[in-house]
Amino acid sequence: MSLLLSRLSRNLLKESRSGVLRIRTHPSLPQLTSTTRSPKSAYSPPPTRTFTHPSCTLRIKMAPLDPVPADKAALHAHTPIVISGPSGAGKSTILKRLFDDYPNKFGFSISHTTRGPRGSEKDGVEYYFVSKEEFLALVDKKGFVEHAQFGGNHYGTSVKAVNDIAEKGQICILDIEMEGVKQVANHPTFPRPRFLFLQPPSMGILEKRLRSRATDKEEAIVKRLHQAQVEMDFAHSGQAPHDKIVVNDDLDKAYKEVKEFIVGDEA
Numbered sequence: 001m002s003l004l005l006s007r008l009s010r011n012l013l014k015e016s017r018s019g020v021l022r023i024r025t026h027p028s029l030p031q032l033t034s035t036t037r038s039p040k041s042a043y044s045p046p047p048t049r050t051f052t053h054p055s056c057t058l059r060i061k062m063a064p065l066d067p068v069p070a071d072k073a074a075l076h077a078h079t080p081i082v083i084s085g086p087s088g089a090g091k092s093t094i095l096k097r098l099f100d101d102y103p104n105k106f107g108f109s110i111s112h113t114t115r116g117p118r119g120s121e122k123d124g125v126e127y128y129f130v131s132k133e134e135f136l137a138l139v140d141k142k143g144f145v146e147h148a149q150f151g152g153n154h155y156g157t158s159v160k161a162v163n164d165i166a167e168k169g170q171i172c173i174l175d176i177e178m179e180g181v182k183q184v185a186n187h188p189t190f191p192r193p194r195f196l197f198l199q200p201p202s203m204g205i206l207e208k209r210l211r212s213r214a215t216d217k218e219e220a221i222v223k224r225l226h227q228a229q230v231e232m233d234f235a236h237s238g239q240a241p242h243d244k245i246v247v248n249d250d251l252d253k254a255y256k257e258v259k260e261f262i263v264g265d266e267a
Contacts, residue, residue: 008052008127043118063112064160067143074166079263082174082234084181086228088209090248092176094255102263107170109161112138115153128158145190146180156227159190171262176229185241196261197235197242201249203228 085091099106112128115137123129130138135154139147147156157174165172174184174193184193200206206228210221234240244261250256 003160011140034206047144055262059160062106063123063130063134063137064158065130066165067138067141068157068160070190071163071167074163078166078169078171079191079236080162080166080172080174080193082176082181082184082193082195083258084176084178084195084231086200086206086231087199087224088206088213088228090251090254093199094248094258095173095175097255098259098262101259102266105170105263106173107165107168109157109165109172109174111157111161112144112147113153113155113156129162142189145174145187146176146183148177148179162190177196192241194261195240195242195244196258197240197245198254198258199232199235199247200228201247204247 003068057188067261083091083095110126110128112130112135114132115131117123117127119127121127132154135147135156138158139156143158143160144156145159145162147154148243149155157176160172162172176184181195184190185195201210203225207221207225210216210224216224233247235242244257246254246257246261
């Protein structure tokens, strides 16, 4: 039995490209693997992989729950980029273009969240899904670079998630909001990333962009506009850590500035 468990434990360490474990089971353990997830409407425990044998049950959690120190050597060699800006400033469009132009150079970290999976989301791919207790325990252990709460759910970027990108030889892109920017800038042990703020040319143009989406109700648009003003005021204050501010009044021009800031001589 001990030999069987030893072989099984080694196989449990194999992880697929999608972040979901694929297990090569022992011949005596057919049809014994299963994936357990709580209903979306009452999500409490994190997703686990369950492996059952008459004499034992092993549960493997996908999310890293133990804090790790920042890999300073890797992070200095591949300094992360923190990009922020109001909704509607064009961050997603510019980042998609950057990733297309420089495949394999960048990576997005996988965030932890306490909300349940939506649709086809998979643990370890779109997010690490954890319980509130596990999330807050990692907060107490200083395991996050930044974290926040939205709509009753917690979200955070762990130090390990950023380490993982840098250790692959890639630059981690952190697309986060203002409070997250402050946390990263003031983190006591995490090496300082580079900060870029992307802003619209004016509040009037931003409002036109938000309304042209036709996806938000009036109340949501008003909230986004208010938050945009707060973020832009902060970006131009002496308290902001931004190394560069790019005004997206022309997409090609703004992309060129962002690209030159991020990749330098490779632009």
